[in-house]
Amino acid sequence: MDTNVLLQMKNIHKTFPGVYALKAVDFELRAGEVHAILGENGAGKSTLIKVLGGIYTADQGEIYIEGKKVDIKSVKDAQENGIAIIHQELVLAPYMTVAENIFLGREPMKGKFVNTTKMYEDAQELIDIYGVNIDAKTLVRNLTIAQQQMVEIIKAISYNSKILVMDEPTSSISDKEVKFLFEIMRTLTAKGVGIIYISHRMSELAEVCDRVTVMRDGSCIGTKVVKETTNDELISMMVGRELKNYYTRDYQEDGEVILKCENISDHKMVKSASFEVKKGEIVGFAGLVGAGRSELMKCIFGLTKRFSGDIYIEGKKVEIKSPYDAIKHGIALVPEDRKAEGLFLVQSVRFNTTIEVLNEFIKGIAVNRQKEDEITQEYIDLMSTKTPSMEQPIEKLSGGNQQKVMIGRWLATSPKILILDEPTRGIDVGAKSEIYAIMNNLVKSGMSIIMISSEMPEIINMSDRIYVMCDGKITGCLGHEEVTQEKIMKLAVK
Amino acid sequence: MDRVGSKNRKSTIALLKNGMIQWWKDNLGIIIAFLVLCLILSINPITQNSFLTSKNIFNVLRQISTNLFLACGMTMVIILGGIDLSVGSIIALSGCLAAGAVVRYNLPLGVALLVGVLFGLVIGIFNGIVISKTTIPPFIVTLATMNIAKGLAYVYTGGSPVRVVTKEWQFIGAGYIGAVPTPVVILIIVFIVTAIIMNRTKMGRYLYAVGGNAQAAEFSGIKVSRVKFFAYAYSGLMAGLAGIVLASRMYSGQPTAGEGAEMDAIAAVVVGGTSMSGGYGKIGGTLIGGLIIGVLNNGLNLLNVNSFWQYVVKGAVILLAVFIDYIRQENKDKIKIR
Incomplete structure (x- = not known):
């Protein structure tokens, strides 16, 4: 066996009620490399990471670190084995200083009291090693998101972690900060740390990653050396799945435009999006999580108080300031998160x-x-x-x-326009098929449906037209005759 | 038309019957607790001659009416997931203002009472505006208005009671309509009104919706801030009403009146099975909750229990009632998981 191998996960299985989340996954990480994991939403990336981090326990399979078999049953086990995970949502205490956060739970002591002087000195030293310009005495809430991320990384490294997992670290920081993050990653790999890097952004792969593993439907499809592969190859690995045959859809002739939106921006996630919906059609909105699709719909439904842009219904300009207004104008929205929002x-x-x-x-x-x-x-x-x-x-x-x-x-509420945000998330196959049939009947009776979905087969088989979004912008529109998964993916990771 | 009318009437009766059965089922635990309490007091040698007399029963009802006025508003506020701590102080302020209007400005009785009730409403409206327009927690907002209202009552009276010694003044608090004490009649009316609002109006549905899931309520086009405003305004109005009834019974507006009354009201609501986390609860349960606390107070007095110990017993009973409810919920959840 290669002595350079830091981590090996072998034959990992994990099931949840009704879902086979991981099927015989093998994964390998070498010391000093950045190894990317790619995959669509729901491919099993985060489940795999959670198994590694001790949040979930695998049903089957073995994990080896530096050749030794380890048992990871809790977050603490993972930490003790030198695994650190930086989650997408930051988990620092906002009203504590940077140093207090770094040493949380293991403060340097002097007798019965915290040795504050030493704590701040040690923290500052750690920060300075990576050339980050932060004062250890600053409150975390006064830092930018990127700076908070740096603090998380420093905290993780200070545990002497050998394996660092970064879950979409660049999703909420600027390009300049991304560059800086990459530099820190290179410093770390030079020291022999192995980094698992999860991202949706293909363009970053070539810049910072050595190898990439593609996951789909809970299985590993393959591992490639980044320099020896192309984006097209990776995309076809990500989406190449068979389509199931339970969609009901009768396409009709074009109706008149019922909803027209121009230059919708919410000054955060949605950037100048324009689109239109015709009577009796299903319009799909594809894109990766965080592309701004739900946020766009929230503008149209009056849930976002401050947004700019114009909305026309049946040719007339309308003012939508609250869901109450939206409902009055015949718009309905079935939200993404049933439990929290519905x-x-x-x-x-x-x-x-x-x-x-x-x-x-x-x-x-x-x-x-x-x-x-x-x-x-x-x-x-x-x-x-x-x-x-x-x-x-x-x-x-x-x-x-x-x-x-x-x-x-x-x-x-007898809506004219029904917006469905991830209508089939977390429901079983039978119910899905029934919902598709109902959608088909509704548009036949003249209703218009906007469907946000992260499930490729669903959106391709149900939509008349598909708008693809990336980073808050609409990057393209595909008709149902021309659409393929590859075309959507290309627009979604632009 | 006639046939439809009679059908409706029939279904109304059926609904009332169903409602009663539902009420009985929902509150079986505390109804039994209440009946046991009454049974103990009516067979205990010390109290058997005094408890089950019409005089004592009306006395108890008169005493608990103040608490139940507050509890009516408090039920709405707690179902909404909030809390209103200002109601006790509103009792003092509205009582003092009403008494002052009679004694100091010689205003007619009706006007004076209206002044008292309306001031309660004004403070409720203020609570409602702040809570619905900002994200400041209701606990903090009403803690502030609790102190403001109490302070104003002291400022207005200079710290001593404003006495009113007219027969008319006593009517709403200590008088009778027929054989029934006036506050009991008012209580019945208030209860019916509250029950109608909660069970038969859109606002009632909205209370449960906002309390159960404010975000979902907003997605459903419910004007969440309007619902919150309504509940706190209603609670203030109820407190104003409680204030004048109490002032009438005590022949005076007292700045010390209603101290801690908000806690008794919360206790009645919670013992009645309403969830402090919002979204669940019934006004019918609050009625029983208020009755239990009232009869308990009365029984402890009749038994000559030291008033210091009365607090301890009351606290224990509240804890016990909520604990029984907790056990019942746990069992329900277990069945659900299986």
């Missing part, structure tokens, strides 16, 4: 179905419960939701049935 968990299926159409059966203090039951039953039937009764608390339904109730709630 469901009233302890309440019944009925409560959840009718909350937006109370006007239809509550007049003053007169409640027509019979009408309420009729409305609820109508949408249970339409969506073929499986529930023991309409009194059932919605938290006790399966994900697929919860999603059906959510869509039913919005259909009850």
Whole structure:
């Protein structure tokens, strides 16, 4: 065996209820290399990292560090084996200083008290080694995101970690800061640290990575030396999966334009996006997580208070300042995160179905419960939701049935434009297929649907046209006759 | 038309019946606790002759009416996931202002009482505006207005009670309508109004929606800030009402009145099964919660328990009631996981 090998993961399996997240994954990291892991959303990258970091325990498989078999059952085990993970969301304490954060939980002591002088000196020394311009006494909340990331890295290194995992470290920092980050990474690899680098940005690979492993559907597709491969090869490795045959879609002739958006910006994630939607079509929005698709829809639905740009519905310019306005103009949005943004968990299926159409059966203090039951039953039937009764608390339904109730709630408002944000996330195959059939029926009856989806086969098979977004901009529009996964990927990682 | 009308009436009766059954099922634990408490007091040798007399029962109801006025508003606020600490101080302020309006400015009784109630509403509105327009926690906002209202009551009265000794003044707090004490009649009306708002109006639905998941409520086009504003304004109004009723019963507006009343109201709501994390609870439970605390106070008095010990017992009972509810929830969750 190569003596240079730092980490070896062999035959790793991990299942979650209903999902095979990792299938016989093998992965190898050498000392002094930057090894990228590439893959679509849901390919299993983060699950693999979580297994390595002790957040999940693998069902099967072995992990070797420097040739020795190790057992990683907790985050602490991982740390003791020299593994440090820098997560996408930073986890520093904002109201503590840089030094306090670096030495959190292992402060240098003088008798029973923290030796503050030593702590600040040591911290400053560590910071200076990497040429970072930060004062150890600054409060973390006063640092930029990039600086906070540096602090995280320094903290990780100060544990004498040999293996450093960086989960999309460049997703929220500027180009200049990225350059600086890369320099630090080179300093580290020169010292023999191995870095696992997860990113969606293909352009960064050539600059900083030595090897790349592509994952798809929970399996490793292959490992390549970066200098010996091309972007096209990597993309086809990422997407080359067979398409399943459960989509229902009858394409129709073009209708008139019902929604037109011009130069929508929210001054953060969305940059000057323009698009239009015709009557009776499904318009897909593809792109990687963080491309600004959900944020764009939040502007149109009035959830973002400050945005610029014009929205026209049926040719008329409209002002949308709140979801209330959006609903009045016939827009509905089924949000991405059901639990956080959609469901009233302890309440019944009925409560959840009718909350937006109370006007239809509550007049003053007169409640027509019979009408309420009729409305609820109508949408249970339409969506073929499986529930023991309409009194059932919605938290006790399966994900697929919860999603059906959510869509039913919005259909009850009789929208002209239905926005579905990741409509089939986390639901089983059967329910997915049913939702596709319902979508097809809705557009046949003249409704227009905007669908955000990170699932390639879904968006390709269901959409009339697909807008692709990257970094807040719309980078292209593909018709259903010409679209391929490769074309989408190229636009999504521009 | 006639047939539809009679059908509706029939279904209303059926609904009322269903509502009662539901109320019984939902609150079975605390209803039993309440009945046991009453049973103990009616067979205990010391209290058996005094507890179950109509005089004592009306007395208890009169005493708990103040707490239940507050609890009506507090139920809405807590279902919303908030808290209103200012209600105790509003009792003092509105009582003093109403008494002052009679004694110092010779205003007619009706106007004076209206002044008291409206001042409660004004403070509630202030709470509502700050809480709905900012993200300052309700605990902090109402802690501030609690001190402001209490301070104003002291400033206005100079620290001593404003006495009113007219027969009319006593009517709403200590008087009777027929054989029933006036505050009990007012309480029944207030309770029906609150129950109607919570169960039969859009605002009632919105309270549960915002309390259960504010973000989802916003996504659903509910004007979240308007719902919050309503609940705190209503709570202030209820506190104003409690203030004048108490001032009437005590023949005076007192700046010390209502001290700690907000905690009794919270206790009634929580013992009644409303979740402090919001989104779940019923006004019918609050009624029982208030009754338990009232009867407990009364029983401890009748039993001649030292008033210092009464606090200890009351605290223990609150903890016990909430603990039983916690056990029940745990069991429910276990069944769900299986």
